[in-house]
Each structure stands twice: as C-alpha cells, then as structure tokens.
Amino acid sequence: MKNLSRLLLAMLLVFGFNANAQDENNPWKIFIGTNAVDPYPVGEDAPLGDYFDEFFNATDHYNILPSLSTISVSRYVGDGFVLSAAGSINEIDKIGDSSADDLSYYALDGTISYSFRNAFNGPSGWFDPYLGVGGGYTWIDEIGAGTLNGNLGINFWMSDNIALTAQTAYKHAFEDYLPKHWQHSLGLSIAFGGTDTDGDGIYDKDDACPDVPGLKAFNGCPDSDNDGIEDSKDECPNEAGLAEFNGCPDTDGDGVPDNKDECPTDAGLKALNGCPDADADGVADKDDKCPNEKGPAANEGCPWEDTDGDGVLNKDDKCPNEVGTVANNGCPEVEPTEEEMKELNEYARSILFETGKSSFQKETDGVLKAMVAILKEYPQANFLIEGHTDSVGAEQTNELLSDRRANAVMDYLVANGIAQDRLTAKGYGEANPIATNKTAAGRKNNRRVEVSLR
Numbered sequence: 001m002k003n004l005s006r007l008l009l010a011m012l013l014v015f016g017f018n019a020n021a022q023d024e025n026n027p028w029k030i031f032i033g034t035n036a037v038d039p040y041p042v043g044e045d046a047p048l049g050d051y052f053d054e055f056f057n058a059t060d061h062y063n064i065l066p067s068l069s070t071i072s073v074s075r076y077v078g079d080g081f082v083l084s085a086a087g088s089i090n091e092i093d094k095i096g097d098s099s100a101d102d103l104s105y106y107a108l109d110g111t112i113s114y115s116f117r118n119a120f121n122g123p124s125g126w127f128d129p130y131l132g133v134g135g136g137y138t139w140i141d142e143i144g145a146g147t148l149n150g151n152l153g154i155n156f157w158m159s160d161n162i163a164l165t166a167q168t169a170y171k172h173a174f175e176d177y178l179p180k181h182w183q184h185s186l187g188l189s190i191a192f193g194g195t196d197t198d199g200d201g202i203y204d205k206d207d208a209c210p211d212v213p214g215l216k217a218f219n220g221c222p223d224s225d226n227d228g229i230e231d232s233k234d235e236c237p238n239e240a241g242l243a244e245f246n247g248c249p250d251t252d253g254d255g256v257p258d259n260k261d262e263c264p265t266d267a268g269l270k271a272l273n274g275c276p277d278a279d280a281d282g283v284a285d286k287d288d289k290c291p292n293e294k295g296p297a298a299n300e301g302c303p304w305e306d307t308d309g310d311g312v313l314n315k316d317d318k319c320p321n322e323v324g325t326v327a328n329n330g331c332p333e334v335e336p337t338e339e340e341m342k343e344l345n346e347y348a349r350s351i352l353f354e355t356g357k358s359s360f361q362k363e364t365d366g367v368l369k370a371m372v373a374i375l376k377e378y379p380q381a382n383f384l385i386e387g388h389t390d391s392v393g394a395e396q397t398n399e400l401l402s403d404r405r406a407n408a409v410m411d412y413l414v415a416n417g418i419a420q421d422r423l424t425a426k427g428y429g430e431a432n433p434i435a436t437n438k439t440a441a442g443r444k445n446n447r448r449v450e451v452s453l454r
Contacts (some may be wrong), residue, residue, distance in 0.1 A: 025203040026191035029074040031165055033187015035088045036062040037105055040096035042170075042180040060097065061149075062184070065090045065107070070185050072122060080118065082130070084111045088183070095179075107183070109136030109169075111151055128155035128163065138171060145178035147171040148184055155189055163189040235259060262286070292329060325377070335381045335453055339375060347371050348385075348449045349411065360403035360412075368409070371451070372416045379419075385410045386450040387427040388434075390443035395429060404429025408448055424454060 016315035040061045043051040054061060061310035072086030090105035113132025120127050132151035157438065168184045194203035200213040200220055207220030209232075214222040217232040222227060227240040227247055234247030236259055241248040245257035254267040254274055261274030263286060268275040279295035281301055288301030294304040304313035306316030310323040310330055317330030324331040346368050352361040360368070375383065387406030390400040414420045435442035 004009075007406065025194040025205055026161060028098040028193035029082075030188050031070070031072040031074070031075075031185075031187055031189045032068055032087070033050060033070055033165065033185050034064065034066075034068060035070040035090060035183055035185040036064045037090045037092060037181055037183050038062050038180045039092070039181040041182065044180070047134045048179070051119075063090055063092045063094060064175030068187075070187065081117045082113050082115065082132075084134075085109070086111070088185070103141050105138070105140055107136055107138040107147075109147075109149055110134045111149060112154070113151060115155075118154075124160075126157045128157060129153070130155070132169075136171070140174070140178065143177055144382055145173045145175035147173050147178075150386070155447040161191045163191070165189040196233070249306065323379075332380060333378050336374065336378050341451070341453070344374050344451050346370060347374075348409070348451050349445075351449050353408075357399070358401070358408040360408070368412050371409075372413055372418060375413060375418050375422075379422075382422045382424070382454050383424040383453045384454040385413075385423060387425070387453065388432055388448050388450065389430050390446040391433070392439040392443065399427055399431075401427070402429050405449060 004440075021257045024431075033134050036058065038061050039053075040046060041049045041051055041053040043049075054219060058064075069090055070086065070088035072084050074082050074084040076082050086107075086109045088107045088109075092100045092103040092105050092426065094100055094262070111132040111134030113134075115128055115130045117123065117125055117128040117130075120129065130151075130153050132149075132153070134149050134151070136147050136149055138147050141199045149169050149171050151169045152376040153165060155163040155165050156373030163450065164186075165188070166184075166186050168182060170180075170182055172180050174329070187448055194205070194208070196203050197210050198207070198213045198220070200215075200394070201208070202214070202216055202220035202412075204210040207214070207388050208218070209221040211221050214220040214230070214384050221230045221232055223230050224236070224237045225234070225240040225247070225257040227242075229241070229247035231237040234241070235245075236248035236257075239247075239249050239258070241257065248257035248259045250257050250261070251264050252261070252267040252274070254261070254269070256270055256314070257263040261268075261272075263275035263284070266274075268284070269277060272282075272284040275286055276289070277283065278285055278291050279294045279301070281288070281296070283295070283297050283301035285291040288295075288298075288303035293301075293303055296304070299315070305320075306313050306317070306322045308317070308323045308330070310317070310325070312324060312330030314320045317324065317328075319331035322330075322332055325333055327333070347367045348366050350364075352364045356359060359435055371398050375381075385406045387402030387404070387409075403426065410420075410423045413423060430437070430446070433446045434448070435445040436445060437443050
C-alpha cells in the first residue's frame with residue numbers, strides 16, 4: 001500500500017503538470033482496441049526469458065482476450081506532449097512456454113508521451129511515432145502492485161480525426177510478487193474536441209474567419225458568389241466575377257468591371273468609364289445630345305453652329321446673325337483697312353471704258369466683280385466713287401464724262417448687291433491729276449476711277 005500511495009501521488013503530479021487546455025486542433029483522443037500481455041521476455045531466469053527473447057512470438061507467448069479489452073483517453077497539452085489515462089483487462093493463461101490457470105488481469109495506467117510527428121512529416125503528416133513514460137497499478141487475480149511504465153507507439157493517421165494506433169509498453173512492478181511484463185495494444189484512435197465556431201469543418205485555430213462558414217481552400221473564409229475569390233478580397237462578393245477585376249463581373253466585356261462601368265450592359269471605352277461614344281467625339285453617348293455628330297463636351301457633344309456662315313462659330317461670334325470677319329469676332333468690319341482700300345483702288349484704276357464713253361470694255365467685268373466682293377465685306381461702310389480724266393478736250397466735257405463714268409461704276413455695284421444708299425458717284429474731270437498730262441503715260445494714269453470712304 002505504501003508503494004501504491006507513492007504511485008498515486010506521482011500520477012497526480014504528472015496529470016497536474018502543464019495540463020491546462022491549449023487552443024489546439026483536436027486536443028482530445030480516445031483509443032479503443034485490444035491488448036496482449038507477455039510476461040516472458042523480461043530479463044529474468046526461465047521460464048521468463050531474457051529481454052526481448054522471442055519478443056514477437058505472439059502465438060505461444062501472448063495472452064490475448066478476444067474482445068475490446070483496452071481503452072484510453074488522451075489530452076494534448078502542447079509542444080508535442082500528450083497526457084493519457086488508460087484501462088485494460090485480460091486473462092493470463094500462459095507465461096512463456098508454461099501454462100497458467102486463466103488468471104484475471106486488470107490495469108490502470110497514466111502516461112505522458114512525446115510525439116515525433118513534426119520531426120518526421122510535419123503537423124499534418126500521417127506518420128506519428130511517440131515515446132512515453134508513466135506509472136500505473138496492475139492486478140493479476142487479487143495481487144496488485146504499482147508499475148513504472150515505458151511506452152513506444154505509432155499513430156497512423158488516416159484522416160484528421162482517425163488513426164490506427166499500435167503500442168508496446170514495458171511495465172516494471174514495484175513489488176516482487178507481481179511479475180514484470182510487456183503489454184502490447186492495437187486499435188483505433190479518434191481525435192476530437194477542436195473548436196469550430198462556424199461549423200465549416202475548419203477549427204478556429206486554423207480558421208481565418210472563425211465566425212463565418214467558409215472553405216478550406218481559403219482557410220475557412222467564405223466565397224459567397226463561388227467565383228474562386230474569397231469575400232475579403234472580392235470587391236463584388238455577391239456577384240460571380242473575374243480575378244482580373246478583383247471578383248467583379250464585366251457583363252458587356254469591354255474591359256471595365258460592372259462596379260466601375262457607368263454603362264454595364266453596353267460595351268464602351270475605359271476612358272469614358274465603360275460607356276460607348278458612337279461619334280468618337282469624346283463625349284459618352286449617354287451624355288451626348290448629338291450622339292451621331294461630333295461635337296465638343298462644352299456643347300454637350302453637339303457641333304457649334306455658325307448661323308451667319310461667316311466661319312466664326314456662334315460661341316465665338318459676337319454678331320451671330322451678321323456675316324462678319326474672324327478678325328472682328330464674327331462682326332462685320334465697319335470700314336476696310338488702308339491696305340484693303342489700296343487694293344480696292346488698284347481694281348478701280350484698272351477699269352477700262354470705251355474711248356470717250358462711259359461703257360465698260362469687256363475685260364473689265366472681272367475687276368468690277370472683285371470690287372463688289374470687297375464692298376460686301378463692309379455692309380456698314382459708305383463709299384464715294386470718283387471719276388477722273390486727263391486734260392485732253394474741253395474742261396466741261398471732261399467733267400461730264402468723268403461723272404458719267406463714276407455713275408456707271410456705281411450702277412454696276414448696285415446692280416450686283418451693294419445698297420445704293422451706301423454709294424455716291426461724282427466726276428472731277430481733269431481737276432485732280434496724279435501724273436503729268438504732257439505724256440501719253442501720264443494722261444493714261446489720269447484717266448481713272450477711284451474709291452474713297454465717305
């Protein structure tokens with residue numbers, strides 16, 4: 001009893017040491033199987049045999065109860081260490097080559113063991129050898145004694161929870177009346193007890209989303225739309241999409257994901273947030289009031305009008321209903337420039353009349369048309385048409401001829417669209433020569449028409 005008390009005290013110390021539960025997957029394990037007791041190869045004189053003598057002679061030396069005869073409960077305590085409590089029954093009918101009288105066998109044992117699983121194949125490997133040491137109490141018939149035990153075993157994990165377990169233990173009795181012996185066991189181990197808050201089959205320790213059911217492929221995190229992208233990385237977690245768009249769909253296939261596509265059902269341009277631009281004017285059709293005509297965004301996609309057709313768009317034309325010039329912001333010039341007056345007079349001086357008459361020679365028609373074009377550019381300007389002659393002939397006659405010629409030019413201009421109230425015609429005869437009348441060339445220059453502003 002003294003030795004039994006010591007053994008029980010030692011077991012209490014073992015189970016109390018570092019036995020606080022840690023958050024590990026499947027910290028609990030139940031083992032159920034059968035055991036074989038062999039008192040023979042224990043290093044004593046015959047009939048008990050030397051150590052390991054005929055150690056594997058199961059047929060002749062093993063005492064096996066043909067039933068479930070051993071059970072243990074284990075608790076993982078961290079860093080590869082496991083605490084176990086086991087109970088077993090058996091019948092002893094042979095000791096080595098000698099027979100026994102069907103002696104009853106009972107044992108209660110406690111063990112602390114260390115797993116070498118990580119060293120061989122990592123924490124999820126199938127091969128899990130272990131070594132253990134502990135103590136217990138064994139009864140053969142009514143004779144009982146404490147034992148010091150050393151264990152060697154292997155778990156062959158067939159899944160995360162189920163393993164085939166084989167173990168052999170050497171039990172050294174504290175009392176001489178209880179024989180030392182080997183006890184072998186074989187059976188199934190079932191691991192359990194891991195916390196899985198969301199019930200997705202992934203324990204909280206390994207579950208990146210422990211409160212939400214998820215997939216093993218995503219460490220327990222969900223993929224609500226089943227597009228292969230976990231919700232935490234999916235910008236559209238409720239719509240199946242593409243990885244290139246962070247889980248969002250692209251319904252119209254224009255390369256702009258729906259969550260950024262302002263026109264998700266119409267293929268469009270990235271530059272316009274996925275909207276089409278039929279007239280390619282840079283204004284999306286949905287915002288373009290003239291989707292089939294190019295126009296600036298400032299005019300809502302429509303081209304600017306030029307009501308008066310003067311080449312200056314209405315937006316820039318200060319006189320949109322009057323033909324004007326670019327230089328004058330679309331408004332008509334009030335008066336021609338000095339350069340333009342010079343050009344006008346070059347035309348005027350080249351007008352040819354029939355000799356002594358006010359009728360035009362045929363080649364003058366183009367010159368007169370050019371004058372009409374210039375005057376039309378200045379609808380608000382008024383002009384004086386001047387007629388001049390050389391000094392040949394009577395002065396009065398020359399004055400009358402120059403007057404008729406000035407009026408002939410004015411009549412042509414009026415007939416071709418120039419308002420009559422803008423024009424005045426006057427003949428000056430030979431009064432204002434611009435060259436000498438003593439030479440033919442001088443007299444030719446003096447026979448002329450001039451135009452001036454009035």
